[in-house]
Amino acid sequence: GAVVSQHPSWVICKSGTSVKIECRSLDFQATTMFWYRQFPKQSLMLMATSNEGSKATYEQGVEKDKFLINHASLTLSTLTVTSAHPEDSSFYICSARDPTSGNTDTQYFGPGTRLTVL
Amino acid sequence: GENVEQHPSTLSVQEGDSAVIKCTYSDSASNYFPWYKQELGKRPQLIIDIRSNVGEKKDQRIAVTLNKTAKHFSLHITETQPEDSAVYFCAATIKAAGNKLTFGGGTRVLVKP
Numbered sequence: 001g002a003v004v005s006q007h008p009s010w011v012i013c014k015s016g017t018s019v020k021i022e023c024r025s026l027d028f029q030a031t032t033m034f035w036y037r038q039f040p041k042q043s044l045m046l047m048a049t050s051n052e053g054s055k056a057t058y059e060q061g062v063e064k065d066k067f068l069i070n071h072a073s074l075t076l077s078t079l080t081v082t083s084a085h086p087e088d089s090s091f092y093i094c095s096a097r098d099p100t101s102g103n104t105d106t107q108y109f110g111p112g113t114r115l116t117v118l
Numbered sequence: 119g120e121n122v123e124q125h126p127s128t129l130s131v132q133e134g135d136s137a138v139i140k141c142t143y144s145d146s147a148s149n150y151f152p153w154y155k156q157e158l159g160k161r162p163q164l165i166i167d168i169r170s171n172v173g174e175k176k177d178q179r180i181a182v183t184l185n186k187t188a189k190h191f192s193l194h195i196t197e198t199q200p201e202d203s204a205v206y207f208c209a210a211t212i213k214a215a216g217n218k219l220t221f222g223g224g225t226r227v228l229v230k231p
Contacts, residue, residue, distance in 0.1 A: 034218070043207060043221045044162065057216075093161060097217065105150045105169075105211065107219055109161040 002028050002098040006110035013084055014118055021079045021113045023050075023094030029074035030096035034107065035067075038091040050077040050094075084117045091115075120145040122210050124222025131198050132230055139225045141208035142190040148210040151184060151191050152219070156205045165206075166193070198229045 003026040013019050023033055031052045036044040048069055049057040056069035068080040081088055091114050095107040121144040131137050143151075149170040154162035168175045168182045168191065175182050179198075184191040195202055208222040 032216070043223050044219075046218055046220070049216060049218065091159075095219075103167075105213065105217060106152065106164055106167065107217075108164075109154075111161045112159075114159075 004110040033077040120220040
């Protein structure tokens with residue numbers, strides 16, 4: 001089945017620094033990937049849709065200058081949290097659809113990245 | 119945009135009993151409804167899904183029903199086992215809107231041995 005990986009699995013950084021999170025589709029090509037944020041004991045909230053070769057589409061209320069998304073290839077999307085602050089601490093999860101599978105609606109999730117900002 | 123409500127937020131059942139989780143959605147254009155299971159600190163895993171042209175789907179102990187008229191869908195787990203303990207999320211998506219998933223608030227299921 002479709003496999004999505006993320007790196008790193010966890011990261012601790014100081015307030016004011018930037019952190020980059022990678023999302024890769026390992027056995028398929030994804031023109032679209034999605035980035036979610038999940039706070040403890042809460043649901044997944046879509047942050048943005050990452051489009052290969054073009055600008056990401058951000059959900060209402062998500063600062064595009066703070067959460068930079070780059071989808072430079074068909075297997076890699078990156079999320080950079082710029083000038084991170086403690087309130088950015090969260091579980092960040094990406095997902096992708098496999099357009100060649102029998103179920104093109106299904107989103108496969110990465111394992112998530114736990115970000116802690118001190 | 120789409121809004122998905124999920125109930126209950128917590129559910130405690132005795133091993134062997136059934137568990138039912140219900141979701142409602144707001145946008146009648148929604149056409150795909152997946153259910154995900156998430157264990158603590160792990161990724162959401164798809165357990166079953168249903169499309170708007172189907173009323174019911176079953177996979178072993180798990181079944182999902184969809185009522186398009188009422189705009190609600192439900193997850194049924196029969197013969198629950200301790201390993202079914204997790205958080206379950208329903209979601210809805212509109213293909214024409216880029217397949218963006220809107221998640222329900224989640225249900226924490228505890229199966230007591």
